[in-house]
Amino acid sequence: MERKRETRTKELLRRLSYNKAAVFSLAIILIVILCAILAPFIAPNDPNPSPPELYNSLKPGFWSQDGVGGMPLGTDMLGRCVLSRIIYGARISLTAAIVAVAIAMLLGITFGVLAGYHGGWVDSTFMRIVDIMFAFPALLLAIAIVAVLGRGLDKAMIAIGIVYTPQMARIIRSSVLYVREMEYIEAGKAIGSSNRRIIFRHVIPNSMSPVIVYGTLMMASAILDCAALGFLGLGAQPPTPEWGAMLARSYQYIVAGAWWAATFPGIAILLTVLGFNLAGDGLRDALDPRLKM
Amino acid sequence: MLLPVLLGVSIIAFSLIHLAPGDPARAIAGEHASPQVIHAIEEKYGLDKPLYIQYGIWLKQILHGDFGRSIISHEYVTTEIWDRFPNTFELTILALIFAILIGLPAGIVSASKQYSVLDYASMGIAIFGISIPVFWLGIMLMMIFGVFLGWLPIAGRIDVLCSLDRITGFMVLDSIITGNFAALSSVLRHLILPAIALGTIPMAQIARVTRSSMLEVLRQDFIRTERAKGLSERMVIYKHAVRNAMIPVVTVIGLNFGLLLAGAILTETVFAWPGVGRYVIQGVYARDYPVVQGCVMFFALVFVIVNLITDIIYTYIDPRIHYA
Numbered sequence: 001m002e003r004k005r006e007t008r009t010k011e012l013l014r015r016l017s018y019n020k021a022a023v024f025s026l027a028i029i030l031i032v033i034l035c036a037i038l039a040p041f042i043a044p045n046d047p048n049p050s051p052p053e054l055y056n057s058l059k060p061g062f063w064s065q066d067g068v069g070g071m072p073l074g075t076d077m078l079g080r081c082v083l084s085r086i087i088y089g090a091r092i093s094l095t096a097a098i099v100a101v102a103i104a105m106l107l108g109i110t111f112g113v114l115a116g117y118h119g120g121w122v123d124s125t126f127m128r129i130v131d132i133m134f135a136f137p138a139l140l141l142a143i144a145i146v147a148v149l150g151r152g153l154d155k156a157m158i159a160i161g162i163v164y165t166p167q168m169a170r171i172i173r174s175s176v177l178y179v180r181e182m183e184y185i186e187a188g189k190a191i192g193s194s195n196r197r198i199i200f201r202h203v204i205p206n207s208m209s210p211v212i213v214y215g216t217l218m219m220a221s222a223i224l225d226c227a228a229l230g231f232l233g234l235g236a237q238p239p240t241p242e243w244g245a246m247l248a249r250s251y252q253y254i255v256a257g258a259w260w261a262a263t264f265p266g267i268a269i270l271l272t273v274l275g276f277n278l279a280g281d282g283l284r285d286a287l288d289p290r291l292k293m
Numbered sequence: 294m295l296l297p298v299l300l301g302v303s304i305i306a307f308s309l310i311h312l313a314p315g316d317p318a319r320a321i322a323g324e325h326a327s328p329q330v331i332h333a334i335e336e337k338y339g340l341d342k343p344l345y346i347q348y349g350i351w352l353k354q355i356l357h358g359d360f361g362r363s364i365i366s367h368e369y370v371t372t373e374i375w376d377r378f379p380n381t382f383e384l385t386i387l388a389l390i391f392a393i394l395i396g397l398p399a400g401i402v403s404a405s406k407q408y409s410v411l412d413y414a415s416m417g418i419a420i421f422g423i424s425i426p427v428f429w430l431g432i433m434l435m436m437i438f439g440v441f442l443g444w445l446p447i448a449g450r451i452d453v454l455c456s457l458d459r460i461t462g463f464m465v466l467d468s469i470i471t472g473n474f475a476a477l478s479s480v481l482r483h484l485i486l487p488a489i490a491l492g493t494i495p496m497a498q499i500a501r502v503t504r505s506s507m508l509e510v511l512r513q514d515f516i517r518t519e520r521a522k523g524l525s526e527r528m529v530i531y532k533h534a535v536r537n538a539m540i541p542v543v544t545v546i547g548l549n550f551g552l553l554l555a556g557a558i559l560t561e562t563v564f565a566w567p568g569v570g571r572y573v574i575q576g577v578y579a580r581d582y583p584v585v586q587g588c589v590m591f592f593a594l595v596f597v598i599v600n601l602i603t604d605i606i607y608t609y610i611d612p613r614i615h616y617a
Binding site: 139148231263269274 | 299305
């Protein structure tokens with residue numbers, strides 16, 4: 001009896017807490033979020049000192065005698081503190097991914113609900129457009145959009161959001177197709193509720209579980225793709241401390257033995273993406289045990 | 294099904310140059326061109342005509358395999374893509390082979406020994422595998438095996454000192470045909486690191502999907518019947534379960550080909566690999582729109598063809614599927 005009074009969120013959290021990987025992933029995500037929020041307070045150094053401290057360029061970190069004090073992960077080719085840049089980079093990667101996924105969700109929910117709820121020609125036109133967009137590898141389409149819009153972090157976010165839209169829309173559409181046949185929708189129609197009311201009060205809330213799961217997994221790919229665009233020089237522009245762009249600038253120096261500047265930003269990407277992937281897996285198992293892998 | 298998609302793709306590729314800020318004629322002519330030159334270009338490319346007529350002209354050209362000339366090199370885009378395609382093809386195919394050879398067995402073993410140490414280990418590696426940025430993995434492989442250990446070359450397609458006659462353009466093939474084993478070994482050594490970097494994400498995805506698909510099949514009644522009639526576990530898994538579990542796996546391999554193409558853009562950039570992926574990026578840097586258009590069309594075409602092949606493979610693994 002007690003359990004029935006649990007809210008959905010509470011029940012979800014309880015189920016998640018049984019899953020060790022999910023707890024671990026939430027811890028990673030929490031750390032990244034804290035880094036993003038508290039960056040100015042926890043970063044040991046200025047991520048973009050001006051004027052640049054070139055005399056400190058490519059100094060190793062705590063593991064070596066040659067390191068500079070106060071730069072635990074060493075410095076990059078412009079003498080900037082790698083750790084501080086990674087901490088500030090959390091802000092950029094998280095913001096970019098959140099904006100991109102928000103765009104995909106907003107557009108995806110709009111198109112997906114319209115297509116799924118109304119059916120008919122709306123739906124078939126929509127499905128053709130989705131087919132066309134799926135003919136492009138996601139990153140390539142994002143690159144093409146950036147080629148049109150021009151380089152920059154803001155444009156990269158928009159491009160990734162657009163590229164993810166058909167995927168999100170299709171997930172919502174299939175979920176709506178299922179919900180629309182439910183009895184409570186029929187009941188709503190019978191008592192004369194408007195389409196608008198049925199869509200906003202019943203269809204959308206009941207189609208949300210897959211959106212939450214795929215939204216989380218999408219955060220992971222958005223962080224990866226955003227870093228990829230940054231790495232290609234099409235996303236965040238220097239001197240922005242974006243993880244992908246940091247790698248692009250520093251990997252040529254590995255030949256000179258300066259491995260740290262090209263290693264740690266990648267570990268930051270890997271762990272953050274891993275966090276969101278594990279969280280997505282965990283949410284899927286908790287929300288819908290039938291889909292359990 | 295195929296044609297409408299390709300038509301839509303062509304509209305998107307066509308719009309690229311017209312959606313881009315600025316005048317396309319000026320983009321082709323360059324910033325400091327005189328009005329006469331711009332006018333001549335508008336006339337030559339039909340840029341003064343209405344958009345739908347321009348699209349018609351362009352579509353007719355690309356149906357003849359003509360994507361126009363690169364603004365930078367003035368070579369035909371089609372020629373430049375065909376020169377680079379064998380390099381990308383060899384890289385992606387090797388990456389795919391690597392991904393299947395490791396991902397498939399890992400998934401099968403994980404499923405048949407669910408919740409064993411082996412299962413946890415391979416699924417743990419797989420979740421890392423799908424989370425790793427491909428370009429960073431490339432950098433790390435390059436750093437460890439190329440720079441620190443010095444076992445493998447860190448960039449390029451073949452040693453500068455190796456000469457190789459180009460017959461097909463596929464360097465692996467060419468070196469075998471000409472019996473040039475020095476070149477073959479150099480080509481293969483250059484292939485290893487990029488192929489592993491590129492193949493890791495698909496490998497992890499294949500392993501994950503194989504496992505979940507196998508688990509699904511292993512729960513079905515006919516498997517229980519087989520076990521009940523005393524068939525060895527080996528036969529149950531390898532003869533019956535695997536075959537029935539293959540449909541989603543083939544789908545994922547097909548879809549991963551798209552990921553491989555996108556990953557090739559990044560991998561080729563890291564390893565200075567002279568392929569189509571690097572070509573499109575150089576096109577984007579230089580605002581060389583015919584190149585970007587051509588590559589976008591090309592990638593989409595390859596991807597669509599791969600999906601078609603995937604559909605055909607379905608009918609082979611599952612005779613219940615028929616296409617009218």
